[in-house]
Amino acid sequence: MALVYGWHVELPAETYTSLTTEYILNKSKQDKDFVFITPAMPNILGLSPDWRKGMGPQYVDTGITEEHAIAFASGVAKAGGKPLVGTAATFIQRTYDQVSQDVCINNTPITILLNYASFDSLTDVTHLGIFALSAFSNIPNLIVLAPTCKQEYLNMLDWSVDQTDHPVMILIPGNAVTSRETDKDFSKLNTYKVEQSGEKVAILALGDFYQKGEELAKQIEVQLGFKPTLINPRFANGLDKNTLKDLQKKHNLVITMEDGILDGGFGQKVATFYALTDMKVKTYGLKREFYDRYNPGELLKELGMTTKQILNDIQKLI
Amino acid sequence: MYDILKTINNPQDVKKLNTEQLNILAEDIREALFNRLTKFGGHFGPNFGIVETEIAMHYVFDSPKDKFVFDVSHQSYPHKMLTGRKAGYIEDEHFIEDSGYTNPDESEHDLFNVGHTSTSVSLATGLVKARDLKGEKYNVVALIGDGSLSGGEALEGLDFAGSEIHSNLIIIVNDNQQSIAEVHGGIYKNLDKLRATKGTDPCNFFKTLGLDYIYEENGNDIQAMIKVFERVKNIDHPVVVHINTQKGKGYKLAEENREAWHWCMGGMWNFLQKLILL
Incomplete structure (x- = not known):
């Protein structure tokens, strides 16, 4: 239950989007080197105007510029910042070369967060997120992570944003939030x-x-x-x-x-x-x-x- | 041969030179470029045209504290020679040690492995963001050719810098009126107008994007370039330094056949390539 505009309303239980919003807001308060970057898609990660304003210089909307947003994040990581880039899976397609060259050849530790990557989300032909996994999986140096529940998602985010060895892409789950305990450290790569x-x-x-x-x-x-x-x-x-x-x-x-x-x-x-x-x-x-x-x-x-x-x-x- | 270049092991050595010595350094660099390029191959015109600018960059700024980002970075050879890597240009057995682009594995003066175009402004704005979040202080300098301005990522980067960056960022636009072939795009009409009016025309693409702007007609004059860099050093906002240079400057054949001399292969192939293209 929540108080929304004076009415008691039953809000939906937490979603992966709401978990993401919470993560971004908390992380920006705890860590001044953290910066959330989006090519004009704050709403996809649940960031309302008020919340964005509250984040000050740790929130960056680059405009509709997937290529620039990715290279920008690479520069941030190179100079010691902790960048998290968020957008919809369908839009990351617009910047294959920047992920490959600006980021992966340079092995800059950025985290790319993709929402609506599931076949069960956006079903219009021009907004499908189902190609991102395959297209980007095959770029060397990129670690693509697929979390299976709430704890795993947040643990992967935590690990990825703080580590400085690899560029990482995380696919936000498209199903209902479930809970179970998972590993916290993902530095032993490619271990099932x-x-x-x-x-x-x-x-x-x-x-x-x-x-x-x-x-x-x-x-x-x-x-x-x-x-x-x-x-x-x-x-x-x-x-x-x-x-x-x-x-x-x-x-x-x-x-x-x-x-x-x-x-x-x-x-x-x-x-x-x-x-x-x-x-x-x-x-x-x-x-x-x-x-x-x-x-x-x-x-x-x-x-x-x-x-x-x-x-x-x-x-x-x- | 290489009397001055031989004494340069790092940018500090550049700062000790007087005007005459800097001019000799430029000649030495061209000799060294010619040596490597005609034997080993690489980018000819772009490097010959940028010698004075890169000397001035190291004379005025303080790399690696000040950070340089080269667009494509095919034109970073003089920079490499001035940052401890002259051996790869003057000693044949060392050619193989230097890549043809900036390479962090070779030197801390190289920030990124680059090879595709139009990325420098975006990468530079990222450095600026981290610098500002951490409260650090240094100059961030991007060097981008007029050809690369046509790339979408460059336009995105300039557009972003024009409104979202409020601190030090120096964008050198190296205008030599040439891509690999001739330039194509409406933006070049504006660059033509800016050069023709020595940067004073009110219709200014860069200013339209919200960027501060300085024009330097003599991009191949070391003293002029030192003056303009001293003017923008430690500036507190983004500025475009639009310079006019000559691609291939210093080698007549390259000056007169800019497309053919953009790149050359080493050895005998160089001779044959030029023969066919001429």
Whole structure:
């Protein structure tokens, strides 16, 4: 309950956007080297005019200038500041070269925060956020992180903004906020988290598809009678080769799930890793298509990605 | 040969030189450029044209405390020679040690690996922001060619500086009336007008964006460049220093064939390339 303009109103429970706003406001108060930068998209991260004013020089709207905003952030990091750049996933496409050259070749430790990266957010063809993961994953030096819940998101933000070794891109989850304890330190790059240890089938559920992975794992136990392994990759663009090798001992099928197009994405990297082995890999994600004004639930069904459909596939494969 | 350049190991050594010695340094640098470029290859015209400006930059400012950001950075060879890397230009066996662009791995005087155009103003504004948040004091100097002004990121950077930066930022616009080929864009009509009126025409693209503005006609005159840099050193707001230089200056063939002499390959290929293009 909250007092809004004199009325008691039931506000929605916290969202990833509201968590982001809170993080930005608190961090700017605690750390004078922190600066939030946006190419004209403060509302996407929930920053109202009053809050922006309160942040003083630690809030920078660069105008509609994705290229400049990214290079600007690189300069800030180079001279010892802590820049966080926030915008919608669809707009980061406008500045591939600046991420690659102004930032990644120079390895400047900026954090890029992308909202509306999920297939379940903006569905207009010209505002799709589903290509960001694949497009930017393959730039060297860039660490792409995919948090799966509230604590993980905030921990990743905390770690990324304060560290000075890597440029980082964080995909804000597009589903409802869930809670569970997670790691706080992500400096051991490309290490997956085995959330549930099992056998036969290993599910690698990336980012905001983690909850789908949880549901699938549960159903496998109920309907197929064994406990599968459930893994939270955290790192969307680097392979945890040790964990993947280890899976070969007790599993013969790996399922990958990602909220983005498959081409050039997470699952294909996993599949390539196992190519010369006996491990079967089935990747789930979106096709390389310009989807337009779709119903996300319907699309999932079309792509064969409902829990029931995946369960069916698994039965045929194991 | 290289009588003055031989004595330069860092920018402090540049500051000790008198007028005559600075002029000899410029000649030495051109000899060294010619040596590396005709044997090893690299950017010819851009570096020949910027010799005096980069000497003056190191004479007046205090790199690495003062921070230089070179656009594309293909024109940073004189700067490299003045910051401890002359060996890569005068001694053939050391050519390989220097990259063709600024490189933080080589020197603290190089802030970024750059190679694509139009990034210098944006990067520089970022340095300014961090400097101001931390309450530090130093000059931030961006050097950008007129060709690179057509790049969107440069326009975004200038536009941002014109309203969002309220502290020291020096943007040197090196106008040599040439991109790799000829320049294309409406902005060049304004640069033409500014040069023709020695910077006094009220229709001024940079002022329109909110930037302070100074014009220097003699970009290839060391004393003139030292004077203009002394004028803007420690300035407390963004200023564009629009300079007029000659691409390829000091080598007649390069002055007269600016497109062909933008870049050259080393060795025999250099000779053949020029033969074909002429």
